Amino acid sequence: GAGVSQSPSNKVTEKGKDVELRCDPISGHTALYWYRQSLGQGLEFLIYFQGNSAPDKSGLPSDRFSAERTGGSVSTLTIQRTQQEDSAVYLCASSVLAGGTDTQYFGPGTRLTVL
Amino acid sequence: DAKTTQPNSMESNEEEPVHLPCNHSTISGTDYIHWYRQLPSQGPEYVIHGLTSNVNNRMASLAIAEDRKSSTLILHRATLRDAAVYYCILRDVGDDKIIFGKGTRLHILP
Numbered sequence: 001g002a003g004v005s006q007s008p009s010n011k012v013t014e015k016g017k018d019v020e021l022r023c024d025p026i027s028g029h030t031a032l033y034w035y036r037q038s039l040g041q042g043l044e045f046l047i048y049f050q051g052n053s054a055p056d057k058s059g060l061p062s063d064r065f066s067a068e069r070t071g072g073s074v075s076t077l078t079i080q081r082t083q084q085e086d087s088a089v090y091l092c093a094s095s096v097l098a099g100g101t102d103t104q105y106f107g108p109g110t111r112l113t114v115l
Numbered sequence: 116d117a118k119t120t121q122p123n124s125m126e127s128n129e130e131e132p133v134h135l136p137c138n139h140s141t142i143s144g145t146d147y148i149h150w151y152r153q154l155p156s157q158g159p160e161y162v163i164h165g166l167t168s169n170v171n172n173r174m175a176s177l178a179i180a181e182d183r184k185s186s187t188l189i190l191h192r193a194t195l196r197d198a199a200v201y202y203c204i205l206r207d208v209g210d211d212k213i214i215f216g217k218g219t220r221l222h223i224l225p
Contacts, residue, residue, distance in 0.1 A: 033211075045214065048212050056212070100208055108158055109158050
């Protein structure tokens with residue numbers, strides 16, 4: 001079946017503008033995650049949704065970042081008043097429990113460049 | 116997530132087996148050992164996971180030491196497509212987010 005999809009694949013924006021990044025998880029996966037990866041760096045957790053529970057926002061770097069998940073499926077990550085340090089690849093993953101732990105399936109990412 | 120230690124980089128020849136080590140001396144009894152890999156310009160990809168016993172799947176094998184303080188990811192016959200960063204991660208039951216370390220960058224020589 002279809003994997004995790006993300007759009008757009010690339011986004012170039014000017015400093016100070018708002019951007020929205022979209023994630024379509026695998027159908028039936030109850031958990032959805034956002035990570036980001038800056039150039040040459042490791043992956044950094046941002047936010048986690050599980051079913052109808054309140055999201056874990058502990059990884060969001062500032063209040064300019066927010067995310068929502070509508071109907072337990074599609075998620076949108078919004079970055080307001082973008083800064084150059086927000087430039088990174090933003091990765092979405094969804095998961096299902098398998099044998100007591102979950103396996104996360106990642107999308108291809110959105111490469112965000114803030115000029 | 117408990118800490119893991121991996122070599123920064125490794126090299127292997129194409130069509131030969133590759134053994135990627137991971138040390139996790141502070142592992143707890145309920146920590147699962149997960150491996151993910153990230154090919155160039157792609158998102159991470161699940162490889163394998165295990166708890167106590169060795170595991171095999173289509174992609175690789177996971178050999179877990181008897182004391183669980185270390186493990187080895189085995190690629191039986193490396194191809195150029197296996198060149199990637201390999202992450203060894205400990206995840207307790209109920210852990211949600213993955214804390215990725217720096218991983219091992221595997222280079223495959225033709």
